[in-house]
Amino acid sequence: MWARALEEITAPSDGEGTEMLAKLVAGLIVGFARFITAVRGKWEGIEPVDGQRVYFANHASHGDFVLIWTVLPPRLRQRTRPVAGADYWLKGQLRTFIGRDVFNAVLIDRNRENRKDDPIALMTAALDGGASLIVFPEGTRNTGEMPLLPFKSGLYHLGKARPDVDLVPVWIDNLNRVMPKGEIVPIPLICTVTFGAPIRVGETQAKEEFIARAEAALLALSPKTAVP
Amino acid sequence: MTAPHPHLLTLLAGLAAILVAASAIGYVLQWRLSPDGSNTVIENLNDRIRAWWVMVVLMGLALIGGRTGVTLLFAFCSFAALREFVTLTNTRRADHWALAAAFFIVLPAQYYLIWIGWYGLYSIFIPVYAFLLIPIIAALRGDTDHYLIRIAEVQWALMICVFCVSHVPALISLDIPGYEGRNVLLIAFLVIVVQISDVMQYVWGKLLGRTRIAPKLSPSKTVEGFVGGALSATLIGAALSWMTPFTPMQAALLSLIIVMMGFFGGLVMSAIKRDRGVKDWSHLIAGHGGFIDRLDSVVFSAPIFFHVVRYWWSVT
Numbered sequence: 371m372w373a374r375a376l377e378e379i380t381a382p383s384d385g386e387g388t389e390m391l392a393k394l395v396a397g398l399i400v401g402f403a404r405f406i407t408a409v410r411g412k413w414e415g416i417e418p419v420d421g422q423r424v425y426f427a428n429h430a431s432h433g434d435f436v437l438i439w440t441v442l443p444p445r446l447r448q449r450t451r452p453v454a455g456a457d458y459w460l461k462g463q464l465r466t467f468i469g470r471d472v473f474n475a476v477l478i479d480r481n482r483e484n485r486k487d488d489p490i491a492l493m494t495a496a497l498d499g500g501a502s503l504i505v506f507p508e509g510t511r512n513t514g515e516m517p518l519l520p521f522k523s524g525l526y527h528l529g530k531a532r533p534d535v536d537l538v539p540v541w542i543d544n545l546n547r548v549m550p551k552g553e554i555v556p557i558p559l560i561c562t563v564t565f566g567a568p569i570r571v572g573e574t575q576a577k578e579e580f581i582a583r584a585e586a587a588l589l590a591l592s593p594k595t596a597v598p
Numbered sequence: 599m600t601a602p603h604p605h606l607l608t609l610l611a612g613l614a615a616i617l618v619a620a621s622a623i624g625y626v627l628q629w630r631l632s633p634d635g636s637n638t639v640i641e642n643l644n645d646r647i648r649a650w651w652v653m654v655v656l657m658g659l660a661l662i663g664g665r666t667g668v669t670l671l672f673a674f675c676s677f678a679a680l681r682e683f684v685t686l687t688n689t690r691r692a693d694h695w696a697l698a699a700a701f702f703i704v705l706p707a708q709y710y711l712i713w714i715g716w717y718g719l720y721s722i723f724i725p726v727y728a729f730l731l732i733p734i735i736a737a738l739r740g741d742t743d744h745y746l747i748r749i750a751e752v753q754w755a756l757m758i759c760v761f762c763v764s765h766v767p768a769l770i771s772l773d774i775p776g777y778e779g780r781n782v783l784l785i786a787f788l789v790i791v792v793q794i795s796d797v798m799q800y801v802w803g804k805l806l807g808r809t810r811i812a813p814k815l816s817p818s819k820t821v822e823g824f825v826g827g828a829l830s831a832t833l834i835g836a837a838l839s840w841m842t843p844f845t846p847m848q849a850a851l852l853s854l855i856i857v858m859m860g861f862f863g864g865l866v867m868s869a870i871k872r873d874r875g876v877k878d879w880s881h882l883i884a885g886h887g888g889f890i891d892r893l894d895s896v897v898f899s900a901p902i903f904f905h906v907v908r909y910w911w912s913v914t
Contacts, residue, residue, distance in 0.1 A: 408681065408882055550691045555698045558681040560880050 392471040399472070403433065403440045407548060407561040411441030414591070415567025416538055418443050422502055423536045423568070425450070426525055428518055428588060429506035430546035433556075435473070437542055438504055441563045451496055452504040453489075455480045476503065490527045497532050504540075507584065513551045518589055521581050529571035529580070536568035537584070541591035564591045602662045603780050605841045610658045613790075617654060620647050645885025653883075653892070657789065661782045665713065668767040668785055673709040678889040679759035680705065682879040686870075687751040692741030696732045696752055704728045705760050712764050715771035717914065724761040729753050758867075758897055759890070765900040772904075772912040777843040787835070787842050787849075788856060788903050792895045795831035795857045796864075802826030816868040828857045843911055855906065856899040863898025867891075 403409060411418070425438060435452040442450055456477040459469030469475045476496045479485035493503060505528070507521040529537050544561040569587055571580050624644045632640040660671035680701060689697060704724065711720035733749045769784045803823025811819045835853025839846040867890060871877065878887030886892050908914075 408678070408880065410881055544685065547689070550694060553691075553694050555694075555702070557684070557694060557697045558677070558701055560681060560685040 388467075388471055392467070395468065395472050399436055400440045403436050406556050406558045407437065407545065409437050409440055409561045409563060412562055412564040414564055416536070416565050418446060418565075420446070421536065422497065422500070423538050424497075424502065424525070424528060425504045425538045425540045425565075426507050426584065426588065427504065427540040427542055428512065428592075429508050429510070430512050430542070431549050431551075432511075433545055433549060434506065434542050435504045437545060437561060437563050438540055439473070446502070449500065450502040450504060451476050453478060453493060453496075453506075457481070476501075480509075489524060490531060493524075493528055494531045497528075497535060503528075511551065512546075517592055518585060521585055523577060523581065525584055526571060526577050526580050533571060533573075535570075537570060538568045539566040539584070539588040539591055540564065541566070541588060543593060562593075564593075566591045603783070605780065605783055606661055606786070609783070609786055609841060610654075610661075613654050613658070617647070617651055620650070642885050649883050649885050657786075661786055664782060665767075665770045668770060668782065669709055669713045672763055672767045673705065675889060675893060676705055676709070676760045676763045677701070678882065679763065679879075679893055680755055682882075682888045682890050683755040683759050684752070685880070686874045686876065687748075687755065688744060689748055689751065690741060690743070692739040693736055693748055693752065695739065696736040696749075699732065699735055700728070700752060700756055700760075704732075704756060708760055708764050709767070712768050712771070717768075717771065720764065720768065724756050728756055732756070762897040762901050763893060765904040766896060768904055769907070771914070772908055773914040774843045774907075774911045775913060777911075780841075783841040784843075784907065787838055788900065789896065790838065791831055791835045791853045791856045792860045792899055794834050795827050795860055796895055797827075798830040799823045799827030799861075802830070812865055812868075815865050815872060819865070824861060828854065828861070831857045852903065852906065856903055859899035859902050860895030863895045866898070867894035 416423075427434060427438060435454075439447055439450065439452070452473055452475045454469060454473075454475045454477060456479050459465050459475060459477055469477060476492055478489035478492055479487060493505070496503060505525060507525040508519040509522040509524075510519070512519045525537065529535070541564045542561065543564070544559050547557065548559050548561065549556045566587055569584060575583075624640070624647045627640050628635075628637075628644060631637055635641055656671060660667040663670070684697060684700075708720060708723055711723055732752055736745070736749060736752075766785055766788065769788065770781045772781060772784070774781075799819070800823070802825075803818060803820045806822040806826065807818075807820035809821040810817065811821055811824060832850050832853045835856070836846045836850035839849035842849055844852060871879065879890040880888030882888050883892060890897075
């Protein structure tokens with residue numbers, strides 16, 4: 371009954387009501403994230419100022435981009451769109467509402483065989499529209515013991531297509547402990563989000579070389595890489 | 599809710615006056631010595647004073663709110679402290695349900711028992727029921743790696759952050775003849791003596807500190823700071839006897855107990871921080887560190903103060 375009531379409220383429409391509800395829900399989600407994680411942004415290689423960016427982060431939980439979003443100043447938050455899998459976020463009206471209306475996500479089709487739109491084209495279109503992006507180059511949630519999964523090549527192609535946009539490594543720490551895969555109750559733990567120095571794709575840089583550099587830049591921000 | 603007791607209003611006005619003076623001194627220091635914000639000691643001092651304003655205002659509102667106000671405030675402090683503590687532990691996926699129970703069942707239940715004043719249960723709820731329940735939940739998940747360490751960590755987290763802290767609002771339910779309706783002032787007395795002692799130890803340590811007490815645990819704690827701070831806080835505690843059921847001499851003795859426990863509590867919590875390789879529990883309170891950094895002395899003194907007062911003064 372609950373779910374149906376929610377679905378009725380969140381039924382897709384482009385009216386003002388939806389927009390207001392989306393803002394309210396966004397505020398609730400940010401408030402909840404702060405309550406559980408007391409998240410703190412550490413700006414170590416770049417300042418939280420205007421400028422178009424692609425934030426690339428490690429991915430261990432569905433809450434990852436919520437945390438990045440939470441630590442961004444509201445003005446930047448409004449213009450920052452997560453890139454997420456359409457297969458997950460278009461399933462059911464509630465998810466669609468949250469993915470599309472609340473987070474304004476750029477939804478890409480992860481199915482290589484029969485997808486219509488090229489993900490890179492969707493992302494560059496969003497950049498051309500003035501948005502900043504949050505991407506997870508590992509492509510899927512990392513639930514193993516490895517600190518980072520090998521990156522997919524999307525970040526390279528994106529950086530190649532829009533070479534003037536800063537690619538900012540963002541390390542999200544501890545969120546995998548807050549809500550491990552398969553759990554439904556989050557454990558309150560303090561999380562940090564560390565923003566490192568931006569990188570760009572060099573003109574002559576080979577794909578593998580750039581990917582290795584991007585992975586190293588992200589891993590360098592992890593407080594745990596020093597600890598066994 | 600009845601109107602706040604005149605003593606409480608006097609006390610809050612006094613605290614506000616002290617903070618106004620502290621803010622003025624901090625402002626002058628900054629203006630004379632650190633106009634560009636380059637003197638980190640003065641910046642930290644001003645951060646601390648600003649945080650004190652927030653803490654005093656919250657504490658004042660809670661005291662005016664009576665039983666419900668203080669229970670809610672310290673329940674929140676316990677939540678924030680537990681969040682900091684568990685962040686630094688070795689818990690694993692298999693502890694997920696045990697931790698969820700600690701946060702969302704044990705903590706609210708303990709404060710509910712405090713709120714309804716059920717001494718017989720809140721004084722054993724965590725050391726008996728929670729301490730048996732949590733290992734059971736964790737064992738059911740079947741992960742035995744570091745099991746003993748993980749359980750000990752969660753149990754100690756509950757002891758420190760929930761059980762001990764909850765003895766501050768528990769003071770409300772003591773029944774002291776001739777002191778009816780003023781129990782919030784006991785809370786104020788405890789918190790003020792503990793915090794004044796911390797502040798005075800800091801001040802005396804900065805002025806005269808030479809000999810370190812425990813260089814391995816806490817490089818900033820000195821014999822001079824401790825003695826000066828303990829004596830000042832004991833005197834201030836005696837001077838506050840007007841708002842307590844104690845004579846000045848009793849208030850001084852109780853203050854000394856509070857101060858000693860608070861000091862050792864600070865050392866114990868420092869030992870945990872050293873063990874975990876951190877300087878502060880978190881960064882949530884500017885200038886002070888985390889909630890536990892501010893609560894560590896209260897944690898150790900609250901249960902002792904509660905039981906001493908209950909044994910000799912309370913009729914329940």
